[in-house]
Amino acid sequence: MKKEKNKLRSHCPVNYGLEAFGDRWALLILRDIVFRGKRTYGEFLKSEEGFATNILASRLEHLIAEGILQREVHEDGRKDVYSLTEKGLDLIPLIFEMVLWSAKYDSRSEAKRIMRLVELIRKDNRKISQKVIEQVRRGEGIVTEYLL
Amino acid sequence: MKKEKNKLRSHCPVNYGLEAFGDRWALLILRDIVFRGKRTYGEFLKSEEGFATNILASRLEHLIAEGILQREVHEDGRKDVYSLTEKGLDLIPLIFEMVLWSAKYDSRSEAKRIMRLVELIRKDNRKISQKVIEQVRRGEGIVTEYLL
DNA sequence: ATTGTCACTTGCAAAATGCAAGTAAATTAT
DNA sequence: ATAATTTACTTGCATTTTGCAAGTGACAAT
Known part of the structure; x- marks a missing residue:
């Protein structure tokens, strides 16, 4: 293949x-x-x-x-x-825009469980993405911190 | 089908x-x-x-x-x-993030022909998206205005 | 009335996908 | 040391999706 x-x-x-x-x-x-x-x-x-x-x-x-x-x-x-890689990490803002869109239009979206994060993305995607990029670079997942 | x-x-x-x-x-x-x-x-x-x-x-x-x-x-x-639709128009910020990413990583990207727009997306995606959404809603394409 | 345009549909070969069942290398258990 | 397990794949094959090429039917232009 x-x-x-x-x-x-x-x-x-x-x-x-x-x-x-x-x-x-x-x-x-x-x-x-x-x-x-x-x-x-x-x-x-x-x-x-x-x-x-x-x-x-x-x-x-x-x-x-x-x-x-x-x-x-x-x-x-x-x-x-x-x-x-850095190129991959730079996709995070895009993924976040996708989350934002789905949170708005999928009434059953699981995004409801990370509303804190969704709200931060809405306010300033660039800023929160930068923070998350650093977390992921360190090998951390991001879910837990933004749960609720 | x-x-x-x-x-x-x-x-x-x-x-x-x-x-x-x-x-x-x-x-x-x-x-x-x-x-x-x-x-x-x-x-x-x-x-x-x-x-x-x-x-x-x-x-x-x-x-x-x-x-x-x-x-x-x-x-x-x-x-x-x-x-x-409005749901479709709301995808514009996401598409713009994609453009931004490709402009950064594809050395032969045609995004080079719309650097003015790319720069505006980088500065404030939300703001320029809103403007473009209104244009597209009116039935206008967006290319020409941001050419160069 | 005839011809052209437009948005599709249909048929079929080729490619991609989805399982189930391997395989080989590294670790763990005995 | 040997055997059993775990892990990351590969392989074979049936099903599904894709990509052409060639229609079709509704409307428009002449």
Whole structure:
């Protein structure tokens, strides 16, 4: 499944984003890292949306190829640790805009459980994103702090 | 191809966004409306990324079902006019974050041709989005004003 | 009346996805 | 040391989605 298709359909900025991370499963991986502090293949597999094993592997590979993720070895040599590069961390403001939108339009959104965070995003996405980027860079998940 | 699958995989705000508009082709339709002022099936079909006719039709239908687009009749009875609902207009800040990210990381990004806009997004996405939302609501495309 | 335009639909081959069942390497248990 | 477990994948195959090419039916222009 080598997808060495270095040929973008266009360099329209929207299209570039779509090709880099705009796949359903790819974005869920990023979510798992940012919101749930996940870092290993096995942890991603457990996500409620249900990754197929091969799809998860191909998306991780793709995100690494795009420079959004990096893979390192775990202290437990069986595991790999996936983490966001700077390019990946810079997607956090975008993910937050998505959360804001869903919080507004999905009446059953689980965003209701992080209203403190949603409110901060609404006030100043840039500012809260910067703070969260630093947390995630340190390997922390962000959920707990903003619960309620 | 009735995709009456009212069952979201989850109400995670990221997942909700993905299911609503997070499809490659769906977002390109939104881009065409916002940045290029397109409004008809035929105009979308001409996009550089190359829509397949059936995919375009199914995505338009999906976006309408999600309440992101609305269809009206054109004065020329053969044509339909597609436009963003308020829910759709509210996606503009998100699209702008995407543009910002791509402008930063795609060295060949066409965002370079709208650096004025990119700079405004960086300074205050909320503010410029509000302005653009009003333009798009009036049926104007936004490109020309921010060219250079 | 005829021809052209427009928004689709249909049929079918090719590609992507989703399971289930491996496999190989590293760790843990005995 | 050996066996059993855990982890990160791969592989095979059925199902689904995509991408063309070629219609079709409603309206418009001539």
